Each structure stands twice: as structure tokens, then as C-alpha cells.
Amino acid sequence: MMNCNSQLAQRFWKYGRLEDCPVLDFHGHMGPLAGGYLPACSPEDMLKIMDRANVAMLCFCSHQATMVPAAGTSGDIAVVQKYPERFKAYHSVVSRHLDPERDLADMEQYPDVFVGFKFLADYYKVPISDKRHDPYWEYADKHRLLVLVHTWGGSDYNCLRHAEEVLERYPNLIFIAGHSFHGKWEGAVELAARYPNLYLELTAVLDDRGVLDYFVDKLGSERILFGTDLPWFATHHGIGAVMSADITDDDRRNILYRNGKKLLERFPWFEEFWNKYGGGAF
Amino acid sequence: MDFFDCHVSYGMDIADSQLYPVHTIDRVHAEMKRAGVKNAVVWRIESAGAGPPIGNALLAEDLKKYDNMYGVWALLPPHTHEIFEPDRMLDEMKKNRIIGWKLCPAAARFMVRPFALKPWLELGVRHNIPFFIDTAHGTSLDAVADLLEAYPELTVVLTDANVWPNDRNLRPFVAEFPNVYLDLSYCITAGGLESFVKEYGASRLLYGSRFPYSYFGANMMMIKHADIDEEDKVSIAGGNMKRIIEVMNL
Numbered sequence: 001m002m003n004c005n006s007q008l009a010q011r012f013w014k015y016g017r018l019e020d021c022p023v024l025d026f027h028g029h030m031g032p033l034a035g036g037y038l039p040a041c042s043p044e045d046m047l048k049i050m051d052r053a054n055v056a057m058l059c060f061c062s063h064q065a066t067m068v069p070a071a072g073t074s075g076d077i078a079v080v081q082k083y084p085e086r087f088k089a090y091h092s093v094v095s096r097h098l099d100p101e102r103d104l105a106d107m108e109q110y111p112d113v114f115v116g117f118k119f120l121a122d123y124y125k126v127p128i129s130d131k132r133h134d135p136y137w138e139y140a141d142k143h144r145l146l147v148l149v150h151t152w153g154g155s156d157y158n159c160l161r162h163a164e165e166v167l168e169r170y171p172n173l174i175f176i177a178g179h180s181f182h183g184k185w186e187g188a189v190e191l192a193a194r195y196p197n198l199y200l201e202l203t204a205v206l207d208d209r210g211v212l213d214y215f216v217d218k219l220g221s222e223r224i225l226f227g228t229d230l231p232w233f234a235t236h237h238g239i240g241a242v243m244s245a246d247i248t249d250d251d252r253r254n255i256l257y258r259n260g261k262k263l264l265e266r267f268p269w270f271e272e273f274w275n276k277y278g279g280g281a282f
Numbered sequence: 283m284d285f286f287d288c289h290v291s292y293g294m295d296i297a298d299s300q301l302y303p304v305h306t307i308d309r310v311h312a313e314m315k316r317a318g319v320k321n322a323v324v325w326r327i328e329s330a331g332a333g334p335p336i337g338n339a340l341l342a343e344d345l346k347k348y349d350n351m352y353g354v355w356a357l358l359p360p361h362t363h364e365i366f367e368p369d370r371m372l373d374e375m376k377k378n379r380i381i382g383w384k385l386c387p388a389a390a391r392f393m394v395r396p397f398a399l400k401p402w403l404e405l406g407v408r409h410n411i412p413f414f415i416d417t418a419h420g421t422s423l424d425a426v427a428d429l430l431e432a433y434p435e436l437t438v439v440l441t442d443a444n445v446w447p448n449d450r451n452l453r454p455f456v457a458e459f460p461n462v463y464l465d466l467s468y469c470i471t472a473g474g475l476e477s478f479v480k481e482y483g484a485s486r487l488l489y490g491s492r493f494p495y496s497y498f499g500a501n502m503m504m505i506k507h508a509d510i511d512e513e514d515k516v517s518i519a520g521g522n523m524k525r526i527i528e529v530m531n532l
């Protein structure tokens with residue numbers, strides 16, 4: 001039964017997906033990975049996994065876009081254009097191969113494709129607060145975009161300190177802390193309490209029992225976003241963890257879709273998309 | 283579908299700063315009930331931190347309270363005579379509902395080499411006693427490979443403490459050695475169950491949660507709603523672990 005204290009958990013357990021509880025996944029990738037075998041990394045295989053859990057939408061940045069600068073984001077654009085109601089993309093910010101003019105032109109040209117940017121500074125070994133990134137942060141701030149940042153507690157490139165250096169300069173963008181500054185849970189909550197545009201995202205957090213419980217206890221559930229790193233981690237594993245935490249069903253709904261809905265409402269395409277999922281019924 | 287968790291621990295860790303630690307077997311039992319986990323293989327973390335003689339004894343005492351839990355004792359090389367001698371070990375295991383062995387070489391400071399553990403390995407093969415090997419406790423995958431190359435029939439429940447997609451490392455163990463089972467505690471790759479079962483069947487996978495470090499329910503949900511046959515889910519959830527115990531001959 002997974003959690004005998006939660007009606008929502010018991011229904012998820014029984015059906016695997018709930019029409020009245022869609023899921024918005026804010027941390028995805030796509031395509032093969034150098035460091036491991038991903039058996040379900042094509043858009044179509046990912047859609048099958050999403051359908052089984054009623055994941056309405058995945059915001060992603062493919063491995064190609066983050067790791068193969070020569071290929072750029074064309075693949076991501078094509079996927080979103082093929083499945084506009086299921087995928088939206090973060091434009092990669094490949095710190096050592098930046099071309100702001102080209103990248104921001106992409107953003108202007110494809111407003112229905114991109115929801116913002118993806119930073120992966122640990123991999124590029126350039127701090128997110130490095131001035132070379134300023135054009136991206138400025139653009140995101142000006143347009144109130146979402147910025148998914150890979151964050152990690154002990155990082156030299158995207159830890160709490162680097163995030164604060166960005167947050168104090170850019171109050172209008174939405175800073176999504178991918179992995180929630182992994183390991184520095186207390187600091188993550190404190191930083192989120194100080195900056196209302198900072199959201200904690202749960203990829204690679206949900207395999208640690210108690211962290212979500214702690215976040216909700218200290219911060220509340222309104223600033224937490226669901227994410228799985230799909231095609232890395234199984235969507236049902238993540239949902240199972242959310243259902244297992246010692247939080248309320250209202251908290252679970254906030255995390256799975258309500259908070260995400262509030263963020264995505266800023267995009268013109270959202271209303272039509274959301275109405276297809278029942279609109280305000282939940 | 284009955285869930286038999288192959289990877290549960292509890293106890294008081296002097297070094298770990300877990301947010302919500304689980305100190306007692308009573309609490310494990312209560313959490314199993316909340317999640318709907320029927321059976322579990324458990325060990326006390328003191329077997330690493332305080333040493334096998336102490337941790338193993340504490341576990342045996344605790345297990346008297348709950349017959350839905352089965353214990354795993356930590357081993358040491360027999361040369362120092364700190365735990366039961368091999369000729370007495372099986373009787374003590376039977377008496378105390380112990381169904382396997384662990385290796386914690388990082389804490390206990392010994393080499394995981396076939397010659398250092400020879401009597402245990404021979405006993406394990408002869409009596410189908412599973413070795414629960416978790417790389418988190420200091421046994422590398424290379425060391426596991428050494429043990430299995432020396433004792434290919436050894437039963438190993440393998441936990442690779444690494445959430446990165448790791449089939450490139452783990453599948454060769456399953457393909458090469460007939461009694462290697464994968465604990466799913468860290469195997470949470472999207473589509474991973476489906477892909478593995480398609481190629482190797484479901485008989486070599488075990489539901490494991492890694493509770494209290496992970497939630498019981500996360501992997502339960504992953505298994506229950508995997509895109510595989512119902513029969514395979516039942517095997518992975520608990521049937522395979524049950525069979526491993528049934529084929530032991532103590």
C-alpha cells in the first residue's frame with residue numbers, strides 16, 4: 001500500500017496514475033548518456049513512461065544539448081515541435097562554448113519551445129555566477145523565465161553561495177535549484193526562505209528518505225517542484241517517494257503539479273495545454 | 283503482491299547525520315506496517331560501526347520479537363576467532379533466524395580476497411548461504427568479481443551503492459554467475475526493470491529499499507507499476523528473496 005496514512009498514496013498505489021493528480025516534471029534530459037546506459041531515452045520511450053504516471057509535461061534539456069556543443073539545441077527544438085503538448089525545453093548554457101547572440105536569438109525565435117535556460121556548471125567547471133553568464137541571467141530576468149540550475153552542496157561552481165550571488169541580482173527570474181543543493185538541506189531551506197524566486201527541485205533528492213519531509217516542515221510545500229532527471233530515474237520511483245513522505249496530501253499535490261502550474265501560467269501556451277488536462281478541476 | 287525487502291538496516295550510527303534515523307527494530311516494524319512491507323532482511327549498523335561481534339549479538343536479540351524479519355550477520359576473516367567459528371556458525375544462524383552474511387571491510391579493516399575469507403566462501407557455496415555485499419561498506423565491484431571468479435556458484439545479493447545508471451557494470455555479473463542477484467535499492471533507472479527483465483528474466487532481481495536511508499514505498503511503486511508481467515512483479519517484490527532462503531540448507 002506504500003503509505004496507509006494517505007488516501008492519495010493509496011489511489012496512486014492502486015492505479016499508478018490519477019486523472020485528478022497530473023504530474024509536472026521540471027527536470028528532464030533526453031538521449032543517450034556517456035556515463036551510463038539509459039534504456040528509455042528516446043522521446044517516444046519517455047512518453048510511454050510519462051503516460052503510465054500521467055506526467056502531463058516534462059521540461060528538459062537533452063544530453064546532446066548539454067554535452068555536444070557542436071550539435072546545439074536543434075534536436076530539442078525538433079522534439080518540442082513534434083510533441084508541443086508534452087515537452088518544453090530549457091536552452092542549454094554551455095559555459096565554455098557560449099554564444100549569447102545565437103542562443104538568445106533562439107529564445108526569441110522559439111518562445112513556444114523554451115521555458116528558460118539550463119545551467120550545468122559542475123560539468124563545465126565555470127561558476128554559475130561567472131560574468132560570462134550575465135547575458136543569460138539578464139535575459140531570463142527580463143522575461144521572467146525559468147532557469148534550471150544543477151546545484152550541489154559542496155560544489156565549487158553551483159553551491160549555495162554561487163546561487164545567492166545570482167539571486168541577489170536577479171529577483172524576477174525563477175531559479176529552480178535542481179537537486180536542491182544536494183546534501184546542504186538546511187542551507188537550501190534557509191536560502192529559499194530569503195529568496196521567493198528560488199524553488200527546490202527533487203531530482204536525486206527523493207532517494208534520500210526524510211529530506212522532503214524536512215523541506216515541507218521547514219519551508220512548506222509551495223516552493224518545491226517535482227523532478228526525476230528522466231530518462232535517468234524512474235518516474236514511479238519518484239512518485240512513490242513523494243507518496244511515502246510524512247506530509248499531507250495537499251502538500252503532495254502542491255509538489256506534483258500545483259506549484260508547477262503557477263510557474264508555467266506565465267507562458268501563453270499554458271492555458272490551452274492545461275485545459276486539456278481538466279483545467280481548474282484540480 | 284507480497285513485498286520482501288532485501289535491504290533494511292537500523293541502529294545507532296555514531297557518525298551518520300541522517301535527518302530521521304531509525305534506532306530500533308520496533309520502529310522498523312512500525313514503518314514496514316505503514317508501507318505494507320510483509321518481510322525484510324535486516325542488519326544492525328553497529329555490525330559495522332561497533333564491529334560484527336557486538337552488532338550481530340544485538341541483532342539476534344532483536345529478532346526474537348518479530349518473526350517477519352530475517353537477519354544478516356557481518357563476517358570477519360576466521361583467522362582471528364572473533365565471531366562464531368565456521369563449524370558452529372550454521373547452528374547459531376539457524377537458532378537466530380540469520381539467513382546470510384555481510385561484509386563491512388571498510389569499518390572492520392580486512393581484505394576482501396578469496397584466501398582471506400576461504401572458509402566462509404566454501405561454507406556459503408556448500409550451503410547456499412547468500413552474501414549480501416554492498417559496495418557502500420568497502421567491497422569494490424572488482425573485489426566482488428575476484429570472489430566470484432574463485433567461487434562462481436556463490437550466492438551474492440549485490441548492492442552497488444551508486445544511483446548512476448549502472449547496467450554496464452551489473453549486467454555482466456548476472457550474465458556470468460548464476461547465483462548473483464541484484465538488489466534494486468539503487469537501481470532506479472527509468473525503464474531499467476523492463477529492459478533487464480526482457481533480456482535476463484525476473485528471477486535475478488530483488489526488491490530492496492535501503493530503508494531507513496530511502497523510503498520503503500519508492501521502489502515498491504516502481505515495481506508495482508513497471509511495464510512487465512504481473513508474475514514477474516511478484517517474483518521481484520518478494521518471491522525471489524523467499525526462494526533464496528528456501529534453498530539454503532543450514
